[in-house]
Amino acid sequence: MQRIDEIIQPRWLIPVDEEHSILESHAVALDGGKIIALGPAEEIRSRYEADTLSRRDHHALIPGLVNAHTHAAMTLFRGFADDLPLMQWLREHIWPAEQRWVGPGFVECGTNLAIAEMIRGGTTCFNDMYFFPDTVAECAEEAGIRACVGMIVIDFPTAWARDATEYLDKGVAFHRHIRDSSLVTAAFAPHAPYTVSDAPLRNIAALSEELDCPVHIHLHETAHEVEESVSKHGIRPIERLDRLGLLGPRLLAVHMTQLLPEEIRTIAERGVHVVHCAESNLKLASGFCPVAELHKADARVCLGTDGASSNNDLDMLGELRTASLLAKGVGGDPTALNAYQSLQAATVNGARGLGLGAVTGSIQAGKSADVVAIDLSHCSTEPVYNPVSQIVYSATRDQVSDVWIAGRQVLHNREFTSLDYASVRDAAIQWRNKISA
Amino acid sequence: MQRIDEIIQPRWLIPVDEEHSILESHAVALDGGKIIALGPAEEIRSRYEADTLSRRDHHALIPGLVNAHTHAAMTLFRGFADDLPLMQWLREHIWPAEQRWVGPGFVECGTNLAIAEMIRGGTTCFNDMYFFPDTVAECAEEAGIRACVGMIVIDFPTAWARDATEYLDKGVAFHRHIRDSSLVTAAFAPHAPYTVSDAPLRNIAALSEELDCPVHIHLHETAHEVEESVSKHGIRPIERLDRLGLLGPRLLAVHMTQLLPEEIRTIAERGVHVVHCAESNLKLASGFCPVAELHKADARVCLGTDGASSNNDLDMLGELRTASLLAKGVGGDPTALNAYQSLQAATVNGARGLGLGAVTGSIQAGKSADVVAIDLSHCSTEPVYNPVSQIVYSATRDQVSDVWIAGRQVLHNREFTSLDYASVRDAAIQWRNKISA
Numbered sequence: 001m002q003r004i005d006e007i008i009q010p011r012w013l014i015p016v017d018e019e020h021s022i023l024e025s026h027a028v029a030l031d032g033g034k035i036i037a038l039g040p041a042e043e044i045r046s047r048y049e050a051d052t053l054s055r056r057d058h059h060a061l062i063p064g065l066v067n068a069h070t071h072a073a074m075t076l077f078r079g080f081a082d083d084l085p086l087m088q089w090l091r092e093h094i095w096p097a098e099q100r101w102v103g104p105g106f107v108e109c110g111t112n113l114a115i116a117e118m119i120r121g122g123t124t125c126f127n128d129m130y131f132f133p134d135t136v137a138e139c140a141e142e143a144g145i146r147a148c149v150g151m152i153v154i155d156f157p158t159a160w161a162r163d164a165t166e167y168l169d170k171g172v173a174f175h176r177h178i179r180d181s182s183l184v185t186a187a188f189a190p191h192a193p194y195t196v197s198d199a200p201l202r203n204i205a206a207l208s209e210e211l212d213c214p215v216h217i218h219l220h221e222t223a224h225e226v227e228e229s230v231s232k233h234g235i236r237p238i239e240r241l242d243r244l245g246l247l248g249p250r251l252l253a254v255h256m257t258q259l260l261p262e263e264i265r266t267i268a269e270r271g272v273h274v275v276h277c278a279e280s281n282l283k284l285a286s287g288f289c290p291v292a293e294l295h296k297a298d299a300r301v302c303l304g305t306d307g308a309s310s311n312n313d314l315d316m317l318g319e320l321r322t323a324s325l326l327a328k329g330v331g332g333d334p335t336a337l338n339a340y341q342s343l344q345a346a347t348v349n350g351a352r353g354l355g356l357g358a359v360t361g362s363i364q365a366g367k368s369a370d371v372v373a374i375d376l377s378h379c380s381t382e383p384v385y386n387p388v389s390q391i392v393y394s395a396t397r398d399q400v401s402d403v404w405i406a407g408r409q410v411l412h413n414r415e416f417t418s419l420d421y422a423s424v425r426d427a428a429i430q431w432r433n434k435i436s437a
Numbered sequence: 438m439q440r441i442d443e444i445i446q447p448r449w450l451i452p453v454d455e456e457h458s459i460l461e462s463h464a465v466a467l468d469g470g471k472i473i474a475l476g477p478a479e480e481i482r483s484r485y486e487a488d489t490l491s492r493r494d495h496h497a498l499i500p501g502l503v504n505a506h507t508h509a510a511m512t513l514f515r516g517f518a519d520d521l522p523l524m525q526w527l528r529e530h531i532w533p534a535e536q537r538w539v540g541p542g543f544v545e546c547g548t549n550l551a552i553a554e555m556i557r558g559g560t561t562c563f564n565d566m567y568f569f570p571d572t573v574a575e576c577a578e579e580a581g582i583r584a585c586v587g588m589i590v591i592d593f594p595t596a597w598a599r600d601a602t603e604y605l606d607k608g609v610a611f612h613r614h615i616r617d618s619s620l621v622t623a624a625f626a627p628h629a630p631y632t633v634s635d636a637p638l639r640n641i642a643a644l645s646e647e648l649d650c651p652v653h654i655h656l657h658e659t660a661h662e663v664e665e666s667v668s669k670h671g672i673r674p675i676e677r678l679d680r681l682g683l684l685g686p687r688l689l690a691v692h693m694t695q696l697l698p699e700e701i702r703t704i705a706e707r708g709v710h711v712v713h714c715a716e717s718n719l720k721l722a723s724g725f726c727p728v729a730e731l732h733k734a735d736a737r738v739c740l741g742t743d744g745a746s747s748n749n750d751l752d753m754l755g756e757l758r759t760a761s762l763l764a765k766g767v768g769g770d771p772t773a774l775n776a777y778q779s780l781q782a783a784t785v786n787g788a789r790g791l792g793l794g795a796v797t798g799s800i801q802a803g804k805s806a807d808v809v810a811i812d813l814s815h816c817s818t819e820p821v822y823n824p825v826s827q828i829v830y831s832a833t834r835d836q837v838s839d840v841w842i843a844g845r846q847v848l849h850n851r852e853f854t855s856l857d858y859a860s861v862r863d864a865a866i867q868w869r870n871k872i873s874a
Binding site: 075076078079080082083084085086089113116117120121279281282283284285288308311312313314315318322325326328329331332333334335336338339377379380381382383384385386389390393394396397398399421424425428429431432436 | 512513515516517519520521522523526550553554557558716718719720721722724725745748749750751752755759762763765766768769770771772773775776814816817818819820821822823826827830831833834835836858861862865866868869873
């Protein structure tokens with residue numbers, strides 16, 4: 001018998017594969033941070049001798065959730081200014097507060113709180129766009145969560161950099177710095193077409209190819225953005241990004257609430273990854289991303305929460321549920337984005353979008369052991385006819401009981417093992433006191 | 438000093454009043470099942486000597502949530518058939534399963550599971566429409582939850598009654614039977630305009646006035662329903678109910694996704710209570726209830742989950758969040774149904790709709806002690822700038838820690854005190870095994 005680190009034997013094993021499998025009496029073998037096998041429990045247990053056997057008799061085991069769009073540190077602005085028109089919210093509240101408070105200390109505290117929240121809710125990988133990426137990367141490494149950290153670029157000065165050139169230089173230095181990390185990768189993160197001009201976007205197109213890095217951008221978030229682009233550039237933002245060489249499978253286009261039928265076709269043909277942020281789009285009344293149509297066109301759709309100041313949480317189970325419900329409502333079709341498709345969007349599609357399709361996003365031999373157990377014996381998820389239905393339409397984040405990332409169990413029976421939540425919380429409260437003073 | 442049963446001293450007290458108050462360092466005095474006073478904590482504690490002092494230092498105390506539309510027993514069909522077109526779902530799955538299985542035993546088990554779920558999530562009162570109302574009432578009394586139980590009427594025979602006359606007779610007998618209950622009230626529950634003909638609807642209009650009972654009906658749920666009425670009756674269902682004498686403040690009109698501007702005005706003028714079921718409408722792709730417009734017209738809007746087979750849970754915190762987000766998205770206005778308004782819809786508005794405005798729905802001296810503590814120290818709700826924002830946009834049901842109904846604490850530190858969840862769960866699993874066999 002081969003000696004290995006751990007066997008996890010759940011009630012239901014949901015690998016998230018093309019066949020939409022739901023397996024019972026199956027187990028997963030983990031060793032050296034990787035999934036080395038899955039199969040019938042008896043077979044796995046007779047083949048391997050594990051240091052730890054984790055039985056989860058009322059639980060579904062799924063791949064770790066991938067949150068494909070966050071501004072993690074903004075947890076410190078959660079509920080700081082709600083129910084306001086978008087421009088008033090940004091100009092009178094968020095931007096002045098960011099200008100006043102954002103620095104490495106703020107980013108460290110806010111990111112730690114975000115990571116706690118994400119681990120607690122079953123997210124094992126997030127794609128971040130904020131300032132001080134080196135700080136974000138350190139927080140992720142320390143807590144043991146996978147992160148794709150944005151090399152942000154924006155035309156105006158912030159505490160992080162003065163101008164587009166400095167943003168890019170610092171970004172590329174960051175990319176070099178984290179190259180050997182097993183948990184952290186980097187993506188170019190030009191903020192949006194309306195805040196980044198042509199020259200840096202062109203540079204990013206070239207660099208992203210050279211370094212084989214994703215490009216993470218807010219795109220077609222509101223009708224206003226599209227109109228402004230037409231009046232300033234004579235073309236819609238998607239067309240502008242196309243001319244700048246950015247419209248391909250490395251692009252993570254976030255929001256996409258304003259799409260013409262021909263744009264849907266182009267997006268699908270070019271393999272662009274649409275990051276749908278259902279709750280943020282609703283809360284800010286940005287418009288509806290046409291998920292049902294994108295699906296029909298075979299476009300790639302993954303999911304993100306956006307930052308906690310426009311959602312107001314980083315809860316991917318909540319997000320995938322809202323996404324599935326909203327796709328049906330907006331598409332006028334109760335079969336749109338069914339439960340399994342929604343789980344695919346929140347896992348394997350996100351991983352592919354971040355260029356991590358070979359690393360994470362499904363329970364498959366050879367991939368990293370990024371897996372999550374969800375307790376379905378809660379009164380809101382009994383009785384279970386179909387565990388995927390229960391996960392998508394009935395479960396909430398607090399039913400996540402255990403989380404493994406690269407084989408390390410970072411949540412054990414709802415308790416953090418890699419971070420000290422009490423001190424994260426204390427620090428967040430201190431920031432709140434300063435900010436609201 | 439006056440001796441009383443209990444003082445609850447939370448971190449934040451949110452009475453849900455017209456002033457949108459959020460009180461700190463306040464406490465609530467309970468005695469004989471009622472709220473007898475609220476005020477500054479020091480004052481309350483110097484005025485009363487309580488048998489129990491419940492301090493909740495990280496918690497918001499809110500009125501118990503009112504779920505204004507349920508089919509409680511349908512928890513046993515949770516996730517039984519999802520992602521299907523409406524008519525296929527009903528005709529091939531739900532209706533045959535109901536015909537085969539629904540009886541007093543099914544209703545008892547399903548209702549108990551629903552009650553567990555509702556208490557666990559902070560719901561203290563529900564408005565039910567199903568068969569075997571006497572069984573539902575017994576379950577509610579036993580678990581100590583407030584219920585408005587539907588006297589269902591439908592043109593076709595079921596296990597509960599043969600025809601409209603028998604439904605009505607049994608309903609009126611039920612009404613007589615529960616007249617002296619302090620927890621259970623009754624509402625007429627004609628299923629829908631397309632399943633109940635004019636004669637019984639006219640009877641219900643007369644009886645509801647005579648007995649001063651609400652009338653609970655599905656109305657304008659889908660475009661199809663409206664079209665069918667126009668072709669069959671020559672008028673839309675709202676107009677038909679108006680002619681039958683039902684369009685007034687006793688009417689709880691559930692769904693209302695298809696509304697013309699003049700219908701919105703009529704609804705508002707007549708004081709009809711719209712029961713918005715945001716998640717059910719999304720999941721079944723029924724259409725969008727125009728909540729922002731209804732609000733502008735000063736119409737009365739409360740919230741319901743619908744049954745667990747079309748939602749798929751009875752989670753009012755989830756529902757009020759979806760309702761608030763969706764109102765903004767559909768209304769194209771990020772200020773629509775703000776956090777406090779959404780909490781009002783889920784509490785005081787629901788109570789008024791059920792004719793229980795003097796009894797429950799807000800924390801006010803003289804009302805029943807139906808209150809709920811929500812722990813905001815969770816990593817998804819820190820830091821707290823505004824507890825109402827956190828409750829509406831960030832909290833989930835598992836942050837509900839304590840629930841009191843008529844002064845009896847039915848949930849204590851997340852544990853049930855009035856029901857045995859393990860046996861409820863076992864029974865539900867046995868039903869699942871039978872149903873899926």
